[in-house]
Amino acid sequence: MNQVFQVQAVPAKLVIVSRESALAMWQAEFIRDRLTVLYQKTEISILGMTTQGDQTLDVTLSKIGGKGLFVKELETALEDGRADIAVHSLKDMPMHMPQGFMLACIDKRDDARDAFVSNLHANLESLPPGSVVGTSSLRRESQLRARFPHLKVESLRGNVQTRLRKLDEGQYAAIILAAAGLKRLGLDDRIRDLISTKDSLPAVGQGALGIECLTSRPDLEVLLRPLHHADTAVCVRAERALSRALAGSCQVPLGGFAEIVGNVLHLRGFVGHPDGTRMAHAELSGTTTDPEALGNAVAQSLRAQGADEILAAL
Numbered sequence: 001m002n003q004v005f006q007v008q009a010v011p012a013k014l015v016i017v018s019r020e021s022a023l024a025m026w027q028a029e030f031i032r033d034r035l036t037v038l039y040q041k042t043e044i045s046i047l048g049m050t051t052q053g054d055q056t057l058d059v060t061l062s063k064i065g066g067k068g069l070f071v072k073e074l075e076t077a078l079e080d081g082r083a084d085i086a087v088h089s090l091k092d093m094p095m096h097m098p099q100g101f102m103l104a105c106i107d108k109r110d111d112a113r114d115a116f117v118s119n120l121h122a123n124l125e126s127l128p129p130g131s132v133v134g135t136s137s138l139r140r141e142s143q144l145r146a147r148f149p150h151l152k153v154e155s156l157r158g159n160v161q162t163r164l165r166k167l168d169e170g171q172y173a174a175i176i177l178a179a180a181g182l183k184r185l186g187l188d189d190r191i192r193d194l195i196s197t198k199d200s201l202p203a204v205g206q207g208a209l210g211i212e213c214l215t216s217r218p219d220l221e222v223l224l225r226p227l228h229h230a231d232t233a234v235c236v237r238a239e240r241a242l243s244r245a246l247a248g249s250c251q252v253p254l255g256g257f258a259e260i261v262g263n264v265l266h267l268r269g270f271v272g273h274p275d276g277t278r279m280a281h282a283e284l285s286g287t288t289t290d291p292e293a294l295g296n297a298v299a300q301s302l303r304a305q306g307a308d309e310i311l312a313a314l
Contacts, residue, residue, distance in 0.1 A: 009219060013043045017074045017083035020048040021159040023181050027209055028087045030184075031107070031227070038226055047083050049073050071212075075101060078214055085220060086212045090205030090236060091178070093212075095244040105211040105224035106233040110180040112207035112257060114140060114200040116193040117167060117182075118174035123193040127151055131173035134166065138274050140176050142253035143200050145276030160185060176200075180207040201255030201270050204239040208232050231260050234291045238267045241295025246271060246307060252314065256298070258291070265291060269298045271307040273314070280305035 014035065018028035028046045036044055050073075071093060074086040078101070090106065097103060121127050127148070134156030135141055141153045156163055156172065160181055167175050174192075182191055211227070213220045235258035242256045253274050258267040265288045272279040282301035286294035299307075 010039050010042055010223070011084070011219075012041070013045070014039075014085070014223075015045055015047055015083040017047045017049060017077040017086045019074070020050050023160055023185055024087075024089075026184050027089065031087050031209065031211065034227060035223075039223070047077060049077065075212070078212070084213060084217070085224070088210045088212060089181075090208040090210040091203040093205065093210055095204070095240055097212075100215055101212055102215045102221070103210050104213045104217075104221040105228045106236055107209040107211070107227055108229035109208040109232040109235070111183060111194070112202045113179045113197055114195045114202065115177050115179040115182055115191045116174060116195055117164070117177055117190050118192050119168065121174055121192070124148060124151075124174070124195070127173055132171070134163065134172040134175040136163075137176075137203065138253040139203055139255050139272075140200060142272035142274050142276050142279070143255070143270075144176070145274070146272065146279055147199065147276075149276065160187070164190060178203075178206055197257050197268075201268060202257045204243045204254070204256045205236050206257075208236055210236075231288075234258075234265060234288045235260065238265060238286075238291035238295040238298075239269075241292040242267065242269045242298050243295075245296050245299030246302065246311065252311060256295075258294075260288060263288060265294055267291075267294050267298050269302055271302050271310050273310055278306070278310050278313075280307045280310060 016028050016032055018024045025048060032044050032046060071088065077083040078086055116123055129150040130152055132152045132154055133144060134154055136156050144151060144153050156166065156175055160177065163175055163177065166172060179191060179194055182188060211224055238258040239256040243254060246254060253272045256269045258265060264285050266285045268283045270279060270281045280302045282298045284294060284298050284301060
């Protein structure tokens with residue numbers, strides 16, 4: 001049975017701010033429902049908002065300011081007191097937290113893999129030359145072009161439903177989406193193939209949810225503690241340190257994925273040119289006690305392979 005978690009000064013009300021896309025609202029409702037079980041006397045509501053990233057759909061993210069466009073309006077709602085916490089897909093969160101804000105909780109990671117979605121083909125390997133593959137991610141584009149130079153990769157923006165509609169209309173032979181998002185929306189049946197993390201290294205934080213609040217609210221960090229997943233947090237800290245060390249953003253084709261095997265933390269990372277012609281890969285292991293050190297070490301290994309030159313060319 002679920003047990004009510006006892007914490008001092010449980011608030012009478014708690015407001016969660018979220019983007020209004022179906023996936024973002026699912027994530028906010030998922031966190032709300034778990035908190036409701038823990039704090040049965042607290043009235044928990046969701047404030048939905050449309051961000052600039054949601055509104056600007058005709059330009060790639062890398063050209064309009066990156067992932068922070070999905071976060072800024074939510075942070076404003078925290079700052080002015082309209083909301084207490086914000087729920088994010090961690091892969092959408094900038095690597096540097098703005099002053100006054102903290103990542104108070106990291107939930108257990110779901111499937112971190114990329115998913116191949118197509119109505120006509122079983123997997124990437126079966127796509128005929130010249131097939132158009134849609135993705136919004138420079139990270140995916142770089143890896144796709146490196147592995148399948150005979151395919152045509154084109155930009156794909158919009159929420160999950162919009163992207164699926166464009167596929168169904170025949171604009172693309174296939175599209176690549178995060179597996180976790182499709183599964184959360186009950187769209188598992190649209191997944192034709194799950195791409196190994198060795199073939200498509202995930203985005204930093206992919207598959208995990210992060211909960212943000214003001215640094216002036218340590219009470220909320222205590223409140224959220226039952227939802228915090230220590231192993232996921234260690235992995236994500238390593239991945240985000242790697243990205244920070246290389247100035248990772250939407251403008252940089254960069255991937256990072258950490259796993260804990262036994263008591264050992266393994267981290268793989270890559271940096272590539274969007275056209276897939278130049279790639280740097282690195283993999284190192286370290287302790288779970290200092291994930292940031294491992295992230296920085298992998299970044300240094302990538303630099304030794306020319307990562308700085310790749311990034312400078314961008």
